[in-house]
Amino acid sequence: MTRILFLCHRYMDVTRGGLAEFLHFLPVALKHYTLDSIIYTPPENKMIAHLMGPHMLPNNIPHYTGPLLKPRFFITKHALSPLLQLCKKEKINIVHAQGTYRAGFAAMHIYKQLGIPYVVTSHSDILPSNSKRMRAYRIYNRCRKILETAHFITHLSPLMAKASEEIYSAPTKSKMIHNGIDVDAWEDYLNLPEYDYLLAIGRLEPEKGFNILIDAYAQLVKQGMRTSLIIAGTGSIEHLLQQQAKDYGLTLITTCSNVSSLPKQSVIFTGYVKNPIKKRLFAHAKLILFATQAKQWMEPFGIVQLEAMAAGKALIASNIPIVHYLQSLGLQTKLVDSENITGWVNAISQLIENENLRYNMGKSNREAVKKFAWDDIAKEYAEIYQHLNAPDFKFR
Numbered sequence: 001m002t003r004i005l006f007l008c009h010r011y012m013d014v015t016r017g018g019l020a021e022f023l024h025f026l027p028v029a030l031k032h033y034t035l036d037s038i039i040y041t042p043p044e045n046k047m048i049a050h051l052m053g054p055h056m057l058p059n060n061i062p063h064y065t066g067p068l069l070k071p072r073f074f075i076t077k078h079a080l081s082p083l084l085q086l087c088k089k090e091k092i093n094i095v096h097a098q099g100t101y102r103a104g105f106a107a108m109h110i111y112k113q114l115g116i117p118y119v120v121t122s123h124s125d126i127l128p129s130n131s132k133r134m135r136a137y138r139i140y141n142r143c144r145k146i147l148e149t150a151h152f153i154t155h156l157s158p159l160m161a162k163a164s165e166e167i168y169s170a171p172t173k174s175k176m177i178h179n180g181i182d183v184d185a186w187e188d189y190l191n192l193p194e195y196d197y198l199l200a201i202g203r204l205e206p207e208k209g210f211n212i213l214i215d216a217y218a219q220l221v222k223q224g225m226r227t228s229l230i231i232a233g234t235g236s237i238e239h240l241l242q243q244q245a246k247d248y249g250l251t252l253i254t255t256c257s258n259v260s261s262l263p264k265q266s267v268i269f270t271g272y273v274k275n276p277i278k279k280r281l282f283a284h285a286k287l288i289l290f291a292t293q294a295k296q297w298m299e300p301f302g303i304v305q306l307e308a309m310a311a312g313k314a315l316i317a318s319n320i321p322i323v324h325y326l327q328s329l330g331l332q333t334k335l336v337d338s339e340n341i342t343g344w345v346n347a348i349s350q351l352i353e354n355e356n357l358r359y360n361m362g363k364s365n366r367e368a369v370k371k372f373a374w375d376d377i378a379k380e381y382a383e384i385y386q387h388l389n390a391p392d393f394k395f396r
Contacts, residue, residue: 001036002389005092007083008041009068009102009125014057016272017203018179018303019098019123025182027061029378035385038090039063040083051082062090069106071142080109087114093389097150099123100164101131101139104146117151117388122164124300144168152384156301159321175384178329179301180377183369185275186310189283190366195259197228197268198348199285201278202304204235209291209318209338211237211244214267216344218248223345226264227352230256232281234272242269259284282311286358287351290317293338305331312366314358316347330368332361 006023013019027037043052043065054062066082069075086092087110095110095118097103102125107118124130126143133139147153147168155161155176164174198217202208210231217229231241245252251266259281262268273281282288288308292299299322308315309331317323318338327333334351336343351358 001034002093002385003036003038003091004030004385005087005090005095006037006039006098007068007095007103007107008039008098011041011044011065013041013098014039014063018301021181021303022098022179023061024057024059025180025374026378026381028059029374030382030385032375033378033382033386035382037061038086038092040068040086041065042068051085068102069109071101071105071139075109080106080113083110084113087116092116094119094385096121096385099125100143100146100167101125101133104150105142108146108149111149111151119152119154119384119388120147120150121154121156122160122300123156124160124298126163126167127159127298127300129298140167151388154381154384157322157325159298159325160300175380177377177380178325178372179303179306180372180374181303181306181310181369183310183373186279186283186312189279190312192280192283194286195262195284196226196264197230197259197262197285198287198289199230199232199281200289200291201232201273201281201307202290204231204233204238204241206237207293207297208235209293210241212293212339212341212344213289213291214241214244214248214250215341216348217267218245218250219341219345220348221248221250221265223349225349225352227286228262228264228266228268230259230262230268230270230281230285232270232273232278238269242267278307279311282307282313285311285313287348288313288315289344289348290315290323290333291336291338291344292318292320294318294320295339302326305333306369306372309365309369309372312362314351314361315365316344316351329371330364332364332368 049067051066053064057063095107097107097120104120128134144167153174245267253268256268302322315333317333319335334347336347
C-alpha cells in the first residue's frame with residue numbers, strides 16, 4: 001500500500017476553502033487505487049512545537065499537526081524532526097506539497113534527509129500579484145530550487161502552469177490537473193425551485209469583489225429590482241460590507257433561517273456556511289456571482305464556479321484567466337470586467353429578466369461539470385504516485 005503525505009502550510013487548509021475541498025475528496029477517491037493518505041498542517045495553536053495526532057477528519061483521513069519548517073538558509077535536522085518522525089512512523093512513500101514556498105521547501109528537505117520523493121502542486125503563493133515576496137530574488141531562487149529538485153509538479157490551471165514554468169520549466173515532469181467536485185453529491189439539489197435572491201459566496205476579503213457587488217446591487221434596487229442579495233462567508237471586511245449596505249439604505253439582515261421567504265430588496269449576510277446549507281443556497285438561487293478583482297488577486301482556480309456548475313446554475317463572473325480556462329472546459333457564464341459596476345448591473349438585469357437563458361446556462365453547466373468528477377482526477381494523481389513509487393523509478 002503506497003502512503004501519501006499531503007503537506008500544507010496552514011491549519012485552515014483542512015477546514016475551509018478550495019484546498020479543504022481538495023483534501024476532503026481526493027484522499028477518499030485515491031483509496032480505489034490502494035493509496036493511503038495522511039495530512040499534515042501546522043497546529044491551530046501556533047505555540048505548539050511538537051508532533052500531535054492523528055486526529056481523524058470527517059472523511060476518516062488521519063490529520064497530524066506540528067511545526068512546519070520555515071524557509072531559511074541554514075536548516076538543522078532538529079527543525080525537521082516532527083516531520084521526519086511522522087514520515088518514519090507512517091512509512092510515507094511520497095510527499096505531496098500543497099504550494100511551493102512553504103510546503104515545497106519542507107518536502108525538499110524531507111527528501112534530502114529520508115530520500116522520499118515529492119510532488120509539488122503550484123498554488124497562488126508563487127504569483128507575484130498575490131505574494132509580494134516573490135519579487136525578491138532570494139525567494140524566487142529558493143522556489144526555483146524547490147521545483148528543480150521536485151520529482152513531479154502539478155498545476156491547477158494554465159495560469160499556475162505559466163507562473164511555475166517562469167520560475168523553472170520542467171515539461172518532462174509536470175502536468176495540469178484541475179480541481180474537482182463531488183458531482184453526485186449535488187444530485188438531490190437539482191431542479192429545486194428558484195427563490196428570489198442572488199448568491200455571492202467566498203472569503204469576505206477586498207480582492208473578492210463583494211463591495212463591487214453591493215455597489216451594483218444598490219443601483220439595481222434604485223432601478224426597481226426587488227430580488228435580494230445573499231452574501232455567504234466570513235472575512236476581515238465583513239463589517240465594512242455590512243456598513244456599505246447600510247449606507248446605501250438597503251435592508252440589512254445578519255441572521256437568516258429561511259431563504260424561501262426573504263424580505264425584498266435586502267442584503268443578507270449568512271456567515272460561513274457548510275453543507276448541506278451551502279448546497280441549498282446554491283440550489284435555490286436565481287444567479288451565482290463571482291466577482292474576484294483581477295488587479296488585486298489572481299484566482300488560481302475558483303471552486304465557486306464548479307459549485308455553480310454542479311448546482312446547475314447560471315453564473316456571472318469576472319473576466320479573468322481562470323474563468324476563460326473553465327469556459328474552454330464547458331462553463332457557461334456571462335463575463336464582466338471585474339471593476340465595472342455598470343457591467344455588473346447590466347449582466348444581472350439581463351439574466352434576471354430571462355428565465356429561459358438562466359435555465360439553459362444551468363443545464364449546460366450541469367452537463368459540463370461531469371468532467372470535474374473526483375474519480376477522474378484521482379486517477380491522474382494515482383498514475384503520478386504509482387510512477388514515483390515504482391521499483392524502477394530513478395532518483396536524481
